[in-house]
Amino acid sequence: MNTSELIEQLAQDHKLSRVKAKRILNSIFQAITESAARGDQVSISGFGRFKVAIRPEREGRNPTTGAPI
Template sequence: MNKEELVKKIAGIASLNKGSSSKALDAILQTIKESLKEGDSVNIAGFGAFKVTKREERQGRNPRTGDPITIAATLVPSFTASKTLKDMVKS
């Protein structure tokens, strides 16, 4: 499902027009992105948690030459699904 299809689905479920649904989705996504940028986590009960995790420095290989390289430590966004969401997907 792409963003346009998601907006249509939201509009149908929430009885909104597509413009309002699109603005609501954009606001939710922007809020999550800003929270992660500030280092905060976002927990949505029954859905899951978005958070920032640190990926440690590690060794890798240059795929072109095969030479070993050091991959720098970095912060990455991650999502952990809630038990409710996992159970729904299983059934």
């Protein structure tokens, strides 16, 4: 399921316009993003946990040639 399908499902389930359903979904995503950016962990029971993970840099490789990027 992609975002468009999720918006459509939300609109149908709650008898909303697609525009209103999209605003609601974007608001939810924005709240999760802002909270995680502040360093908070967001837990939604039955769905998942979101947090920003800081990882050290690593060297990439060109898959064709194996050359470092």
